[in-house]
Amino acid sequence: MFLAGGIAASPAVFDSSKLANSILKRSRRNNNGLFEEARAADIVRECHEEICSFDEVLEFYENKADATVFWDAATKKCSEPNACHRPGTATCVNMWRKRRCECRDGYTNTEESDDCSTDIDECAIEGFCANGGSCENSVGGFTCTCEAGWGGAKCEEDIDECAADTPVCLNGGECSNTEGSFTCSCPANWQGVNCEIDVDECANAAASGIELCQNSGKCINTQGDFECLCTGGWGGQTCDADFDECAAALCPVGTVCKSDMTSFTCECPERGCNNLDESIYQERLQSTYGFESDDVVEFSGDVEEVAEDAFEEVVEEDEVDEAFGDEEFNADTESSYDTYDDSAATESSVVATSEQMEIEDNDAGDQYVSIDDSDYATEANEIVDDAGVTDNYSY
Numbered sequence: 001m002f003l004a005g006g007i008a009a010s011p012a013v014f015d016s017s018k019l020a021n022s023i024l025k026r027s028r029r030n031n032n033g034l035f036e037e038a039r040a041a042d043i044v045r046e047c048h049e050e051i052c053s054f055d056e057v058l059e060f061y062e063n064k065a066d067a068t069v070f071w072d073a074a075t076k077k078c079s080e081p082n083a084c085h086r087p088g089t090a091t092c093v094n095m096w097r098k099r100r101c102e103c104r105d106g107y108t109n110t111e112e113s114d115d116c117s118t119d120i121d122e123c124a125i126e127g128f129c130a131n132g133g134s135c136e137n138s139v140g141g142f143t144c145t146c147e148a149g150w151g152g153a154k155c156e157e158d159i160d161e162c163a164a165d166t167p168v169c170l171n172g173g174e175c176s177n178t179e180g181s182f183t184c185s186c187p188a189n190w191q192g193v194n195c196e197i198d199v200d201e202c203a204n205a206a207a208s209g210i211e212l213c214q215n216s217g218k219c220i221n222t223q224g225d226f227e228c229l230c231t232g233g234w235g236g237q238t239c240d241a242d243f244d245e246c247a248a249a250l251c252p253v254g255t256v257c258k259s260d261m262t263s264f265t266c267e268c269p270e271r272g273c274n275n276l277d278e279s280i281y282q283e284r285l286q287s288t289y290g291f292e293s294d295d296v297v298e299f300s301g302d303v304e305e306v307a308e309d310a311f312e313e314v315v316e317e318d319e320v321d322e323a324f325g326d327e328e329f330n331a332d333t334e335s336s337y338d339t340y341d342d343s344a345a346t347e348s349s350v351v352a353t354s355e356q357m358e359i360e361d362n363d364a365g366d367q368y369v370s371i372d373d374s375d376y377a378t379e380a381n382e383i384v385d386d387a388g389v390t391d392n393y394s395y
Contacts, residue, residue, distance in 0.1 A: 047074065051096045073097075085117035088140060106140035130156045131180060149180035171195045171224060189224045201226040214240040233262025252276060 043060045046052045047070070057074075058067040077083055077099035078092035084099070088107030093100040103109060103116035110118050122128050122142040123135035129144035133155030136143045146155035161168045161182040162175035169175040169184035173195030176183045186195035202219035205212045213219050213228035217239030220227050228239045235243030246257035251266035254276030258265050268276065275281040285291065 043070070048097070083115070085115045088116035088118075090116075104140065106142070128154065130154050147180070149182070169195050187224075198223050212238060214238050254278070 043057070046056050046060070054067065054071050057070050058064060061067040061070065072079075074097045076094055077097070078094050080099075084092045084101035085107070088103050089101050090104045091102040093102065101109065101114060101116045106120050106122070107116045108118050108120050109116060119137075119139050121137050123137040128142070129135040129146070131150045132147040133144040133150065136145070144153065144155050146152070149159055149161070151157045151159045158177075158179055160177045162177045167175065168182060169186070171187065171190045173184040173186045173190065176185070184193065184195050186192070189199045189201065191197045191199055198221075200221045201212060202221045205219065212226065213230070215230070215232060215234045217228035217230045217234065220229060226237075228237060230236070230239035230243065233243050233245075235241050242259075242261050244259055245251075245264035246259045249257075250264065251257040255266040255268050255273070258267060269278070271278070271281055
């Protein structure tokens with residue numbers, strides 16, 4: 001419900017008649033018992049005691065210029081200098097021959113001053129800053145310094161620490177937000193409000209009579225964990241596993257590592273522990289006195305091909321073809337021959353391949369074949385005899 005002039009009222013309208021009279025009372029005009037129309041124009045009576053129109057003002061001044069000056073002064077009070085305190089005023093409202101200053105937050109009007117120039121001391125209000133915040137007043141405002149976990153202009157808003165860009169729970173801790181605070185659920189090896197304190201597993205185990213390290217191992221605390229100083233061939237975090245010395249490559253290059261429970265051995269090659277590098281050994285061997293370099297033939301490729309080449313050096317096929325391929329022989333040759341059997345030569349080649357050669361390797365991956373020429377010569381003679389040749393060849 002609204003009354004004249006835009007004044008809002010409750011359903012009961014007013015709490016008392018005195019209050020109603022102070023708002024609704026109208027000052028009587030001094031008409032001296034005469035009708036207003038019967039009297040001469042009076043600016044005070046007509047436009048000071050009540051609201052008048054521009055025509056009534058013009059009627060008194062009888063010229064538009066003077067009437068306009070009076071009219072503007074009566075209806076445009078907000079246009080006057082310092083009508084309201086500018087920093088503290090939100091809106092200035094023009095009224096008849098006066099104005100109303102509506103203040104910003106932090107300013108107010110008083111009986112002494114109605115221009116919104118009076119600062120409100122918010123900090124004078126007890127508990128103005130909520131949740132333990134401290135208040136500091138300023139001209140036209142205030143500042144609340146909030147306790148940890150709270151935010152907002154008046155410290156009324158809870159801060160979700162778990163949603164912060166930088167995690168508040170360290171070292172893998174899980175964060176749970178609470179009203180004005182948070183909690184961290186820490187892993188077993190961390191503790192503290194933010195899981196920032198390392199747990200000394202060695203000290204805790206000793207206090208509880210627990211041996212973390214087995215087999216006489218010694219406990220060493222580390223950040224977020226612990227380790228054991230193991231001896232006697234034991235390994236693992238708690239010295240409960242065999243230490244694999246072979247995997248640790250403890251044996252010198254050229255030896256063979258053999259590991260046993262809590263121990264290991266390094267076996268040297270047949271050439272001795274002082275000749276671990278086979279390439280150096282072979283090089284030195286070739287420089288020893290009496291070393292026959294012709295006894296070793298270096299080859300690469302198929303073993304049977306090498307054997308055939310070696311056999312051809314002993315039994316030259318050209319001589320066999322010449323001896324057995326023609327019916328007439330050289331006059332100087334007194335012996336006679338039967339037909340040469342090629343299968344015999346092939347058989348000899350196979351025999352030489354499988355039985356007459358000795359193959360050796362070196363570190364570089366090369367192979368060497370040692371051939372006994374005397375065995376080839378003997379076997380070749382036997383093959384020729386089986387073929388029916390009357391005379392023997394010496395290879």
